[in-house]
Structure formats: structure tokens, C-alpha cells
Amino acid sequence: MKSVVHVELPANLCLLARVSHLVEVSIEGPVTQRAILDALEADHPMLQGTMRDHTSKLRRPFIRFFACDQDLSHLSPDEQLPEAVAKGTEPFLVVGAIAGG
Amino acid sequence: MSKVRLLVGTRKGAFVLTADGTRKNWSVSGPHFAGWEVYHLKGSPVDPNRIYASQTSGWFGQVVQRSDDGGLTWNAVGNKFVYDGVAGTHQWYDGTPHPWEFKRVWHLEPSLTCADTLYAGAEDAALFHSSDGGNTWSEFAGLRNHGTGPAWQPGAGGMCLHTILIDPANPQRVYIAISAAGAFRTDDGGQTWKPINRGLRSQYIPDPNAEVGHCVHHIAMHPSRPDTLFMQKHWDVMRSDDAGDSWREISGNLPTDFGFVIDVHAHEPETLYVVPIKSDSEHFPIDGKLQVHRSRSGGNEWEPLTRGLPQSNCYVNVLRDAMAVDTLDSCGIYFGTTGGQVYASSDSGDNWNAIVHDLPAVLSIEVQTLP
Numbered sequence: 476m477k478s479v480v481h482v483e484l485p486a487n488l489c490l491l492a493r494v495s496h497l498v499e500v501s502i503e504g505p506v507t508q509r510a511i512l513d514a515l516e517a518d519h520p521m522l523q524g525t526m527r528d529h530t531s532k533l534r535r536p537f538i539r540f541f542a543c544d545q546d547l548s549h550l551s552p553d554e555q556l557p558e559a560v561a562k563g564t565e566p567f568l569v570v571g572a573i574a575g576g
Numbered sequence: 577m578s579k580v581r582l583l584v585g586t587r588k589g590a591f592v593l594t595a596d597g598t599r600k601n602w603s604v605s606g607p608h609f610a611g612w613e614v615y616h617l618k619g620s621p622v623d624p625n626r627i628y629a630s631q632t633s634g635w636f637g638q639v640v641q642r643s644d645d646g647g648l649t650w651n652a653v654g655n656k657f658v659y660d661g662v663a664g665t666h667q668w669y670d671g672t673p674h675p676w677e678f679k680r681v682w683h684l685e686p687s688l689t690c691a692d693t694l695y696a697g698a699e700d701a702a703l704f705h706s707s708d709g710g711n712t713w714s715e716f717a718g719l720r721n722h723g724t725g726p727a728w729q730p731g732a733g734g735m736c737l738h739t740i741l742i743d744p745a746n747p748q749r750v751y752i753a754i755s756a757a758g759a760f761r762t763d764d765g766g767q768t769w770k771p772i773n774r775g776l777r778s779q780y781i782p783d784p785n786a787e788v789g790h791c792v793h794h795i796a797m798h799p800s801r802p803d804t805l806f807m808q809k810h811w812d813v814m815r816s817d818d819a820g821d822s823w824r825e826i827s828g829n830l831p832t833d834f835g836f837v838i839d840v841h842a843h844e845p846e847t848l849y850v851v852p853i854k855s856d857s858e859h860f861p862i863d864g865k866l867q868v869h870r871s872r873s874g875g876n877e878w879e880p881l882t883r884g885l886p887q888s889n890c891y892v893n894v895l896r897d898a899m900a901v902d903t904l905d906s907c908g909i910y911f912g913t914t915g916g917q918v919y920a921s922s923d924s925g926d927n928w929n930a931i932v933h934d935l936p937a938v939l940s941i942e943v944q945t946l947p
Contacts, residue, residue, distance in 0.1 A: 485635075486611065487633060487635070487636055488636060490609070490610065490611065490612075491652065521639070521652035524637050524639075524655045524656060525636040525637050525639070525655075526636070529655075529656045529658070535636070538635065571636070572635065
């Protein structure tokens with residue numbers, strides 16, 4: 476089944492990928508963090524390495540994932556995300572952690 | 577008429593400053609990559625319109641940008657920097673082993689002969705190279721693995737490989753410097769390396785004369801004399817006339833020999849520039865007076881250059897990659913400060929003026945002299 480997911484990116488990544496605040500990605504099969512990031516990086520290769528490590532695919536320390544008022548950062552990358560994200564009614568938020576100054 | 581293009585990396589983006597050969601009126605473009613730290617930009621000597629930039633962020637990691645039109649437009653290229661084999665450990669601040677972790681690229685050095693080939697100096701210290709315009713990167717692992725790597729320790733700013741000098745007479749010879757490991761040289765194009773720190777003396781490490789462990793801040797070389805190197809160490813200004821095999825101190829009458837930048841006049845290989853900084857705990861000029869010091873004798877005898885520089889209440893720093901010289905007949909000298917000023921002299925340092933006053937903190941400056 477194909478889902479169209481809305482992803483909200485932080486300003487620095489919008490600038491890098493030359494996209495607006497909200498981007499759409501199409502996903503075949505279960506909607507998971509891994510599936511969303513795979514699709515995002517395929518559509519915008521310059522985002523590779525900016526949200527997760529190139530090799531280990533682990534989330535970068537100061538990147539967080541939110542949706543439906545929940546912090547999903549510590550979910551397994553292969554865990555299915557809330558249905559509202561899969562249906563495109565709620566965005567998947569990529570957030571730069573509030574740290575530094 | 578000749579033109580000059582300054583490539584300025586700052587804490588919040590990159591700026592490109594251009595002027596004609598008189599260097600009186602400057603136009604400023606930027607910020608490019610706004611909001612990102614831009615550690616360094618440098619143009620290819622083969623194709624000056626080919627410029628590479630290191631864009632980095634504690635949140636989003638490393639990006640390398642490439643321009644093929646002199647900095648008007650940019651495209652992200654490869655950012656996959658992976659240590660060769662098992663990365664191993666170096667020493668942490670407390671002396672315990674710490675895994676090598678890639679953090680950022682401090683310095684990009686394009687090849688002298690090919691616009692698609694360049695070196696990248698990384699934190700944690702390693703030398704990478706690309707031969708396809710920055711699309712893919714591989715490590716010269718012989719540097720970290722030559723034997724002393726596990727003893728290297730980070731300086732206060734991180735364990736960064738910040739200086740890369742290619743010998744114009746022999747491209748197989750490359751010098752690099754690491755804080756706080758020291759200086760190293762390869763004579764075979766990067767396959768094997770040796771420490772070149774004999775003569776350096778660092779009172780702040782257990783063995784002041786150790787083979788490695790010295791906090792080298794920057795090294796400069798005049799292209800006509802690639803065996804002569806000038807070093808601003810944490811403390812001490814040093815000189816080598818045998819390709820780094822031995823060093824001697826040339827601090828002479830400097831008011832303080834702590835500092836970060838050092839550079840050489842474009843046409844006078846014995847004319848040097850440093851910016852003395854008060855101390856390792858007070859990173860600003862002595863008494864709030866910003867002074868460039870010039871030696872016309874290859875060191876030891878230094879004169880302060882102050883005309884046009886603030887002589888009161890100035891408490892900025894000038895970081896290690898933030899000085900450059902152009903190659904016009906009347907040599908231009910440029911430096912940037914952590915206060916966001918870029919100062920220029922079009923007469924070898926006799927007179928200075930601020931091109932811009934209020935950029936973000938300047939991390940690096942390079943200059944291109946264009947036809």
C-alpha cells in the first residue's frame with residue numbers, strides 16, 4: 476500500500492535541500508522512521524548524513540522525531556508510526572534539539 | 577584590471593567579498609548557507625571559479641559544498657567521511673582511550689594541479705581526499721596509523737587537523753598539523769607519514785620535547801621555498817629550514833608569543849605576519865590593542881602594525897585560518913576576527929581598514945587574486 480507522508484523539516488535542512496517547510500514523501504509498505512528517512516534521502520540526497528549516520532543509520536544525537544504530540548525519537552526505526560502520520564493527516568516532525576545557544 | 581575575492585567562513589554562514597585591484601571598494605555577498613558554521617572555503621588554483629566549502633553543524637553534521645561559478649551558486653557534494661578500517665582510539669582529555677569519531681572538516685585544500693582533487697582535514701584528526709570534485713572521500717589512514725595516533729589528545733577546540741600545505745615543487749610532499757598532536761609530513765603522496773616536531777618545546781605537556789603532543793596552531797609556507805616553514809604554536813613562533821625536520825624559535829621581541837595565525841608575504845619569503853594574543857586563558861590582544869606584528873627578517877625582529885586597527889577596548893581573537901595574503905604587486909594582507917570584522921591592508925600591512933564590521937565570528941579567510 477502506498478502512503479503519502481508529510482514531513483516537517485527544520486529551517487537549516489530546508490535551506491540545504493532547497494525545499495519549503497513541509498515536504499511530501501511517498502512510501503510503499505509500513506510507515507516507519509526508517510521508511511520515511513529512506514524516502515526523504517532518496518528524494519533529497521543532500522540530506523544523507525544530516526539526520527542519521529551514513530553507515531550505522533542511527534539518529535544523530537541532536538535530532539528528534541515528533542508526531543501526534545509524541546516524542547518518537549526512541550522508537551525502533553522499524554516500528555510502525557501512528558496511523559495519522561501514515562494517512563497524511565498529521566506531519567512527521569524532524570526537529571533540531573533545543574541545545575546550545 | 578586584477579580583482580580580489582575574499583572567501584570568509586563564519587559561525588553563521590559564508591560571505592564572498594570582492595573588489596578590484598585597488599581594493600578600495602568592496603561588495604559583499606552572503607550569507608551563503610545561513611545559520612550553518614562554515615569552517616573553511618578555498619578555491620582551486622587550477623580553476624578559480626571552482627570553490628569548495630566546509631559547512632557544518634553540531635545538529636546536522638557535515639556538508640561539503642562546491643561552486644563552479646566563483647561562489648554565485650553552490651551544490652552539496654559528498655559528506656560521507658568514514659575512517660578507514662577499525663577507527664581505534666586516541667587519548668581523551670583525561671588520558672583515557674577514546675574512540676575516533678568524525679565531527680567536522682576544518683580545512684579544505686584543493687590540489688595545485690587538478691580542480692577535482694582536494695584534501696580535507698577533519699576532527700577527530702584525519703586526512704581525507706577526493707579525486708572526483710568532492711563527491712566521494714577516502715582516508716589517508718597511514719597518518720593515524722603510523723604509530724603515535726593512540727597518544728594524540730584533543731586541544732581545547734577539539735582534535736582537529738587544521739593545516740594542509742602541499743609542496744609546489746613536489747606534490748608527493750604534504751605537511752599537515754593537528755591540535756594537539758603536532759606537525760607531520762608525507763613524502764609519498766599521503767601513504768606514509770612521520771612526525772616533524774623536533775625542536776618544539778611545550779612546557780604544558782609531561783615531556784616538553786615529546787615526539788608528539790604539541791599544540792600547533794598554524795603553519796605557513798612561501799611557495800618559492802617549500803622547505804622553509806613558519807609555525808605559530810600554542811606558545812612560541814617557530815621556523816624550520818629543513819622541511820620540518822628541525823625547528824627553532826623565532827619569537828624574538830614579540831610582546832607575547834601566543835597566537836593562532838601566521839602568514840608569509842606573497843613576494844618576500846622572509847616577511848612574516850602574526851597577531852599576538854595575550855595568553856591561552858585570555859584570547860584577546862594585550863591591553864585591548866589589536867596589533868599585527870611583522871618581521872622582515874624571517875623572525876626574531878618584529879614590528880607592531882597598528883595604523884587603522886583599534887588601539888583601545890578591542891577584545892577579539894583571530895583564529896588559526898583567518899589570515900590570508902593576495903598576490904597583487906602591492907601585497908594585500910587580510911584577517912578576520914571573532915568580533916566579525918575583516919581587516920585589509922593593501923600595502924603589506926602598513927595601513928589597515930575594516931572592509932566589514934559586523935559579520936558573525938570569522939573562522940577562516942582565503943583570498944583569490946583573479947585576472
